Amino acid sequence: MxxxxxxxxxxxxxxxxxxxxxxxxxxxxxxxxxxxxxxxxxxxxxxxxxxxxxxxxxxxxxxxxxxxxxxxxxxxxxxxxxxxxxxxxxxxxxxxxxxxxxxxxxxxxxxxxxxxxxxxxxxxxxxxxxxxxxxxxxxxxxxxxxxxxxxxxxxxxxxxxxxxxxxxxxxxxxxxxxxxxxxxxxxxxxxxxxxxxxxxxxxxxxxxxxxxxxxxxxxxxxxxxxxxxxxxxxxxxxxxxxxxxxxxxxxxxxxxxxxxxxxxxxxxxxxxxxxxxxxxxxxxxxxxxxxxxxxxxxxxxxxxxxxxxxxxxxxxxxxxxxxxxxxxxxxxxxxxxxIWPEGVTPFHVGIVNLKQGDGSTDSSCEAIYAELKARGMDPLYDDRDERAGAKFATMDLIGLPWRITVGPRGLANNKVELTSRRTGESEEMSPKEAIARLEKIYRPVRDAGLDTGAGVAR
Amino acid sequence: MxxxxxxxxxxxxxxxxxxxxxxxxxxxxxxxxxxxxxxxxxxxxxxxxxxxxxxxxxxxxxxxxxxxxxxxxxxxxxxxxxxxxxxxxxxxxxxxxxxxxxxxxxxxxxxxxxxxxxxxxxxxxxxxxxxxxxxxxxxxxxxxxxxxxxxxxxxxxxxxxxxxxxxxxxxxxxxxxxxxxxxxxxxxxxxxxxxxxxxxxxxxxxxxxxxxxxxxxxxxxxxxxxxxxxxxxxxxxxxxxxxxxxxxxxxxxxxxxxxxxxxxxxxxxxxxxxxxxxxxxxxxxxxxxxxxxxxxxxxxxxxxxxxxxxxxxxxxxxxxxxxxxxxxxxxxxxxxxxIWPEGVTPFHVGIVNLKQGDGSTDSSCEAIYAELKARGMDPLYDDRDERAGAKFATMDLIGLPWRITVGPRGLANNKVELTSRRTGESEEMSPKEAIARLEKIYRPVRDAGLDTGAGVAR
Structure with a gap:
């Protein structure tokens, strides 16, 4: 979304x-x-x-x-x-x-x-x-x-x-x-x-x-x-x-x-x-x-x-x-x-674009957003034209357990930031690594519901 | 079920x-x-x-x-x-x-x-x-x-x-x-x-x-x-x-x-x-x-x-x-x-065991049931000790679009019957073929909901 x-x-x-x-x-x-x-x-x-x-x-x-x-x-x-x-x-x-x-x-x-x-x-x-x-x-x-x-x-x-x-x-x-x-x-x-x-x-x-x-x-x-x-x-x-x-x-x-x-x-x-x-x-x-x-x-x-x-x-x-x-x-x-537990969070991860309107950050955010969705995850992309502080405050308030922050400085080295809402700790990595990390984090959440017979083929 | x-x-x-x-x-x-x-x-x-x-x-x-x-x-x-x-x-x-x-x-x-x-x-x-x-x-x-x-x-x-x-x-x-x-x-x-x-x-x-x-x-x-x-x-x-x-x-x-x-x-x-x-x-x-x-x-x-x-x-x-x-x-x-359309049917297929209690038909039905579920389908297995006629009548009444009939005579040749509720037509085939056929029938139903963003990772 x-x-x-x-x-x-x-x-x-x-x-x-x-x-x-x-x-x-x-x-x-x-x-x-x-x-x-x-x-x-x-x-x-x-x-x-x-x-x-x-x-x-x-x-x-x-x-x-x-x-x-x-x-x-x-x-x-x-x-x-x-x-x-x-x-x-x-x-x-x-x-x-x-x-x-x-x-x-x-x-x-x-x-x-x-x-x-x-x-x-x-x-x-x-x-x-x-x-x-x-x-x-x-x-x-x-x-x-x-x-x-x-x-x-x-x-x-x-x-x-x-x-x-x-x-x-x-x-x-x-x-x-x-x-x-x-x-x-x-x-x-x-x-x-x-x-x-x-x-x-x-x-x-x-x-x-x-x-x-x-x-x-x-x-x-x-x-x-x-x-x-x-x-x-x-x-x-x-x-x-x-x-x-x-x-x-x-x-x-x-x-x-x-x-x-x-x-x-x-x-x-x-x-x-x-x-x-x-x-x-x-x-x-x-x-x-x-x-x-x-x-x-x-x-x-x-x-x-x-x-x-x-x-x-x-x-x-x-x-x-x-x-x-x-x-x-x-x-x-x-x-x-x-701070939502992964099992019930409304969105799995928030994507914060630090420089909305910048061609490079915009296209990187779009690519991350599309790839997360393709892998069955449910991201919330903050694509508003707002200050970084306001975007962070909203993400912290609504409590998504993970945040990917995308800015021009990091992108110059192919890096984004993955931040845990619970610990507040951030780690720099490539967009690809961030997506793989999130997929791993959410795999148990996905698997937990798979073999239950409920919601089959819905 | x-x-x-x-x-x-x-x-x-x-x-x-x-x-x-x-x-x-x-x-x-x-x-x-x-x-x-x-x-x-x-x-x-x-x-x-x-x-x-x-x-x-x-x-x-x-x-x-x-x-x-x-x-x-x-x-x-x-x-x-x-x-x-x-x-x-x-x-x-x-x-x-x-x-x-x-x-x-x-x-x-x-x-x-x-x-x-x-x-x-x-x-x-x-x-x-x-x-x-x-x-x-x-x-x-x-x-x-x-x-x-x-x-x-x-x-x-x-x-x-x-x-x-x-x-x-x-x-x-x-x-x-x-x-x-x-x-x-x-x-x-x-x-x-x-x-x-x-x-x-x-x-x-x-x-x-x-x-x-x-x-x-x-x-x-x-x-x-x-x-x-x-x-x-x-x-x-x-x-x-x-x-x-x-x-x-x-x-x-x-x-x-x-x-x-x-x-x-x-x-x-x-x-x-x-x-x-x-x-x-x-x-x-x-x-x-x-x-x-x-x-x-x-x-x-x-x-x-x-x-x-x-x-x-x-x-x-x-x-x-x-x-x-x-x-x-x-x-x-x-x-x-x-006669349910495939898109809304409560169960995708009914399995009728013609000789409940017979080791061979029971185990064949169980295997078909398990395999259908493993492939994301939702079968209803009539495992009651009832006459074939009563089982067919129930399946026809509740309207599942497909039925697999498993009996000792067919099984001797590795055959089951796949029957369309709409046309009433039956076809003999191996259990494996029946499962593959059903998977193909329901693929469009499954795919229709996949890219909508609703129910992701539920």
Whole structure:
């Protein structure tokens, strides 16, 4: 993309309404615009990041064998009356009446609807195990929406639902989600720690939240510092392998890590003092096992091997897709702006032309731009007639992890500068070397999505 | 995907509520499930088609230089009071009150919001031309929703908006959209004819609808049969080239083609009688030029080259993404089921194992399945323990354009059968030849999306 033809309305001043850094930077970098309290437009740069995150979530869900579909944003109130949650849900549910005076609602979550889909399409245990998921906009009418997309009212969420014959199978589905989530967050450059949590209005006996440590987090968390040494890495997982998934679950939940809702001072005190940590965390996902809580009242049964109808065991599993954009910024920024991890950056590299209009720098920039695109990379070329300082400031603010700087002095020796946004370090090299270096840097990002079956031939 | 692990709730009986073939086939093929009047869940097979269509639209919009963003589904009523449309819109607008008694609405279209985004981010003519678009769910509270996704209430639409300094530039944007739409529909295997239409509540002086001819179409159309000979083909277009886009516009609108709203019997009568056609059509898109209708009341101005503020010239341009799924089926089916064009088919090929459980057919099917995936294709392997007849019926119903049939008798001679869904013709060949043939068939589909800049490295 050429910046001269893009829509990137960056702000020079800090917006007054932003209380936390991700909100401030998303507004300054022209990523979002508020349209009403807690309701945002995703401007082009923000939309690109949102899409990258969404694609990673799709790929990892499908790698784990989960099946995508798409439920609508509006739901019939009748469905929620079946589960008993229509009255129970409270004011956070946005209730709507259509022209024929029928009660609708803007879905805050989809347990009822997915159970309805399941019960009308599946009758035999032979079709299990099954996990269905979607990525769709939700609405929760928060009393005080704030912190930008971190606590918005209209938000994008991945929510998945497993259907299993037995409690044991459902617990494997629970573990499978935990494993796939670890991998998902790591691809986004995030460490998200699974912590024992409280199940709230979803209900159920077992639940873990995934938290990203950040000063601005809304939750107080307590953990054994040994847990932050764990990484998922590029281990091969067979998601059908019960023991393998259980082993990952055990590994990542064997250390103390809890939100304040389930925190137990006595157990915490058993950890060696130098490893006891209390901090703040941002919740970016949650998994639940709730058994037959919805299948029983809603009649979602299958005929088991013995010919008897039994209600299925279910769980639900969410990832806060739009919230992740904010969470990643909270975890990765400096005083100049955002620092995107390579896995989610809106553009892979920025090209800064130090002397726009100069025949030699222009043609060199064009050649680099074309070659990067030919190799499947997504560059942003700042081809505006602006001072170098302004171009650097914009690149730093929007946080592209790499920058190629092209000026007449370097070009005289066939050199450009490749700069890391994270370290600030620059290195001189030929344009050809810079392109090869970037290709190498982004190869793992590209490869990570290739074998997932998602987005094939799109 | 293995069918044994998929969620494909096909129906054996014709559902009573379906009045038109696309609705009937979408229900029977397990593509959608109605959740409330005119509100549908997109089950896995339907979701895949929806995504393919969405991807083509994204790619062709970005090829034309249009910039994606994403506006929310809910909007503030205040914005619509500025343009005067809040009161004018009528009962089709779903009006909502939140917990703080603020007026919201579920966006039926986005002229106001995009104008708001533009005016707060752009101040100079130097940032023009600019076209912003999104693909987002909309809601129109139809009195009588019917025909499945063809006339739903919650529907997915691509709507794009151009911002230009002059009327002349905006008319180029109009032409550019026409060209990109022709290309978009052809990639979906559709002939959509641009017809002079009426602008309705959007307003404006110039508008064309794109119509797919089909008996079940809601519009009566009149045209010169010579227009159906035109194809866009794989011509190279420079979307910045005013004359080139104008030439395409002239070519595709020089023949008489109008909806009943603008039909003129006198002009129609001038066409040679044997070329005069009246038929029915399904509207799958519409482009508008409406000048300063929104920019003037809403203060969307830029400073022009002469230093004076002028309101921008705008147009809006829509493609009915979810409706297209139905329209494609209306245009492409037979009495056995759907016949997907290669460009949008949910799976590229079905593999039918005639003797599930037989070591030789199983391993041959597995090898074909793996090899197709390795080559970037998306096969559906019917690995269920079912009769051949049932497997064929399912494949015919869901409409995959190609089927590979693997049985012990053929395999003895290293042969499988490759069958075209459209012609019903089968050909015996080795598994290797079948794979090579499919790769060749799908190469244009894959290549069509490669150079668009959309979805790079996703």
């Amino acid at each position: 050429r910046l001269s033809r893009y829509f990137l309305p960056v702000l020079k001043e800090d917006p007054k309404e932003a209380q936390i850094v991700s909100h401030r930077l998303m507004l300054r970098a022209g990523m979002v615009k508020q349209q009403a309290a807690g309701i945002y437009s995703w401007l082009p740069l923000g939309f690109k990041v949102l899409k990258r995150i969404e694609d990673i979530v799709h790929q990892e869900q499908q790698r784990a064998g989960h099946i995508p579909l798409l439920m609508p944003t509006l739901q019939s109130a009748d469905l929620w009356r079946e589960s008993g949650r229509y009255e129970a849900y409270g004011e956070e549910m946005l209730r709507i009446t259509d022209r024929h005076k029928r009660d609708l609602l803007y879905g805050p979550t989809n347990e009822e609807m997915i159970t309805d889909i399941f019960r009308s399409g599946v009758t035999s245990y032979r079709d299990l195990p099954m996990t269905l998921y979607h990525i769709q906009w939700k609405f929760r009418d928060e009393v005080r929406p704030r912190f930008g997309v971190m606590r918005g009212r209209e938000f994008l969420m991945k929510d998945g639902y497993n259907f299993d014959l037995t409690r044991e199978d459902a617990l494997h589905a629970y573990n499978r989600h935990l494993v796939s989530y670890l991998r998902t967050y790591e691809r986004m450059g995030l460490q998200a720690i699974p912590m024992r949590a409280d199940s709230g209005p979803i209900g159920g006996e077992d639940t873990h939240e995934f938290l990203v440590l950040a000063e601005t987090g809304e939750s107080e968390v307590f953990y054994d510092s040994a847990i932050t040494d764990l990484t998922f890495g590029d281990r091969e997982i067979d998601y059908d392998d019960v023991e393998q998934c259980q082993a990952v679950m055990n590994e990542f939940t064997s250390r103390y890590a809890r939100t304040d809702e389930t925190h137990d001072e006595a157990v915490f005190a058993e950890i060696p003092e130098d490893r006891r940590r209390s901090a703040r965390g941002i919740e970016v996902g949650q998994i639940f096992y709730f058994g037959t809580k919805y299948s029983e009242p809603m009649g979602a049964t299958v005929v088991g091997p013995d010919g008897k109808k039994v209600p299925v065991h279910m769980g639900s599993h969410g990832i806060g897709v739009s919230r992740l954009v904010g969470a990643i910024i909270e975890a990765s920024h400096d005083d100049k702006g955002i | 293995r069918l044994s692990r998929y969620f494909l709730p096909v129906l054996k009986e014709d559902p009573k509520e379906a009045q038109i073939v696309s609705h009937r086939l979408m229900l029977r093929a397990g593509m959608v499930k109605q959740q409330a009047a005119g509100i549908y869940s997109w089950l896995p097979l339907g979701f895949k088609v929806l995504k393919r269509i969405e991807d083509i639209v994204h790619q062709e919009q970005q090829r034309a230089g249009h910039i994606p963003l994403l506006m929310p589904t809910l909007q503030s009523a205040d914005l619509w009071r500025e343009s005067g449309r809040y009161e004018a819109y009528g009962e089709e607008m779903l009006r909502i009150t939140d917990r703080h008694k603020r007026d919201l609405l579920y966006g039926p279209t986005n002229e106001e919001m995009i104008t708001d985004i533009f005016r707060s981010g752009v101040t100079s003519y130097r940032d023009l031309p600019m076209t912003l678009y999104h693909i987002q769910w909309k809601f129109r509270d139809e009195v009588r929703p019917r025909f499945g996704v063809m006339r739903g209430r919650e529907f997915l639409m691509k709507d794009g908006y151009n911002f230009d300094l002059t009327r002349e530039d905006a008319l180029h944007a109009y032409n550019r959209h026409l060209v990109s739409y022709l290309r978009t529909y052809e990639r979906m295997g559709l002939q959509a004819i641009p017809m002079r239409a009426d602008s309705g509540p959007i307003g404006g002086e110039d508008t064309h609808e794109f119509l797919v001819l089909a008996e079940t179409g809601e519009s009566e159309v009149f045209y010169d049969s010579a227009i159906t000979d035109l194809t866009f083909g794989d011509r190279e277009i420079d979307y910045d080239d005013v004359e080139q886009c104008q030439a395409v516009m002239n070519e595709f609108t020089s023949r008489y083609a109008r909806t009943d709203e603008t039909h003129d019997e006198a002009v129609f009568a001038e066409i040679p009688e044997d070329r005069r056609r009246s038929a029915r059509g399904i509207e799958v898109g519409q482009i508008f030029y409406f000048g300063t209708k929104y920019s003037e009341p809403m203060g969307a101005t830029v400073v022009g080259p002469d230093g004076k503020k002028v309101p921008v010239h705008m147009g809006s341009h829509g493609i009915g993404v979810s409706r297209l799924v139905g329209a494609i089926i209306e245009a492409s089916h037979d009495d056995k089921g759907i």
